Amino acid sequence: MTVHVVADSVAGLMGLRAMLDQHCAVTSELLSDADTRHSKPDAVVVTADLRAVDSIATLKEMFGRLSHVRTRIFITDHKARLFTVQAHALGATRVLVNPVNQASLLAALVDSPSRTIAIEALPGAREAATSGATALASMFSAVSSGKLIDVSDAKRAGRKIADSIAENGLSSWLETVRRHHESTYQHCLLVTGIAVDFGLCLGVPNADIERLYSAAIFHDIGKAKIPLAVLDKPGRLDDRERALIETHPAAGYDVLKENAGASPEILDAVRHHHEYLDGSGYPDALCAASISDIVRILTISDIFAALIEHRHYKPTMPREQAYEIIRSMEGKLERPLVAAFREVALNR
Ligand SMILES: [Fe+2]
Numbered sequence: 001m002t003v004h005v006v007a008d009s010v011a012g013l014m015g016l017r018a019m020l021d022q023h024c025a026v027t028s029e030l031l032s033d034a035d036t037r038h039s040k041p042d043a044v045v046v047t048a049d050l051r052a053v054d055s056i057a058t059l060k061e062m063f064g065r066l067s068h069v070r071t072r073i074f075i076t077d078h079k080a081r082l083f084t085v086q087a088h089a090l091g092a093t094r095v096l097v098n099p100v101n102q103a104s105l106l107a108a109l110v111d112s113p114s115r116t117i118a119i120e121a122l123p124g125a126r127e128a129a130t131s132g133a134t135a136l137a138s139m140f141s142a143v144s145s146g147k148l149i150d151v152s153d154a155k156r157a158g159r160k161i162a163d164s165i166a167e168n169g170l171s172s173w174l175e176t177v178r179r180h181h182e183s184t185y186q187h188c189l190l191v192t193g194i195a196v197d198f199g200l201c202l203g204v205p206n207a208d209i210e211r212l213y214s215a216a217i218f219h220d221i222g223k224a225k226i227p228l229a230v231l232d233k234p235g236r237l238d239d240r241e242r243a244l245i246e247t248h249p250a251a252g253y254d255v256l257k258e259n260a261g262a263s264p265e266i267l268d269a270v271r272h273h274h275e276y277l278d279g280s281g282y283p284d285a286l287c288a289a290s291i292s293d294i295v296r297i298l299t300i301s302d303i304f305a306a307l308i309e310h311r312h313y314k315p316t317m318p319r320e321q322a323y324e325i326i327r328s329m330e331g332k333l334e335r336p337l338v339a340a341f342r343e344v345a346l347n348r
């Protein structure tokens with residue numbers, strides 16, 4: 001049996017080689033140099049940190065090329081279900097959690113089940129994105145045609161998104177949404193996922209996660225009143241178009257304020273998600289003390305989502321660069337929250 005070993009550190013590589021060298025033919029390489037185009041192993045064993053965005057991208061490519069290999073074992077340091085799901089989504093046939101010893105690794109190599117998994121977004125994330133996009137589409141068309149928005153329908157979709165984030169993680173969500181959805185729906189789905197993940201990262205209670213996804217899914221509903229020619233215009237907006245876009249928070253608030261299903265938090269988020277702590281935002285030029293915690297979280301998620309959106313006319317901005325822009329907005333966003341957001345932006 002030939003086993004190909006890939007690790008994201010020299011120590012990881014050496015550790016695995018030491019366990020396998022006397023029992024099978026072993027080839028190995030570091031994840032950063034992985035080029036498996038010419039290797040034809042019977043099994044592949046990988047150990048890497050699944051929180052690193054770069055590692056995930058490399059592993060996706062690599063497992064895509066190795067989908068014909070029957071046994072693909074992934075070793076992770078973290079017991080969280082999220083990492084197990086992530087590893088399977090990448091194409092692992094078996095996931096082991098450290099500490100892994102020689103006996104357990106050899107046993108896994110002998111009796112690992114084989115299956116071929118397409119390197120694709122997770123079904124749970126796809127389903128949540130579809131129901132979110134459907135809810136957004138019906139909300140936006142209700143506003144356009146002057147009908148009442150079904151708030152509970154949108155909240156149900158938000159709940160599914162929150163469940164998908166908790167189960168599958170943020171990276172899978174970002175990829176699913178950017179691949180399958182466009183424009184304002186893509187943006188609202190991204191903001192909802194990012195806000196939920198930010199809430200989970202901050203450890204906020206469940207009731208606040210519900211407030212967050214409800215606020216996020218509705219936050220840009222006022223854009224239903226903006227012509228698509230302006231909303232989806234490639235490139236820079238002129239002053240008139242910018243002023244028109246800036247009417248959307250108040251327009252959204254007006255649409256929802258008579259709706260019995262819209263809670264005060266939703267109304268607050270819809271109206272104030274473009275306010276900044278230094279009073280330079282719109283529409284009410286609120287200052288720090290008047291901006292709620294939910295809105296502060298939402299605003300950071302909103303800016304980040306807008307920066308990393310996939311648009312056909314421009315390259316997608318890397319998450320690192322988007323975070324640097326947020327970090328540079330000194331005085332406008334809450335500094336401890338921006339520091340906490342680093343984990344969401346770069347690692348989750
Ligand atoms: Fe907005």
Ligand SMILES: [Fe+2]
Nearest residue numbers: 191219220302
């Ligand atoms: Fe937005």
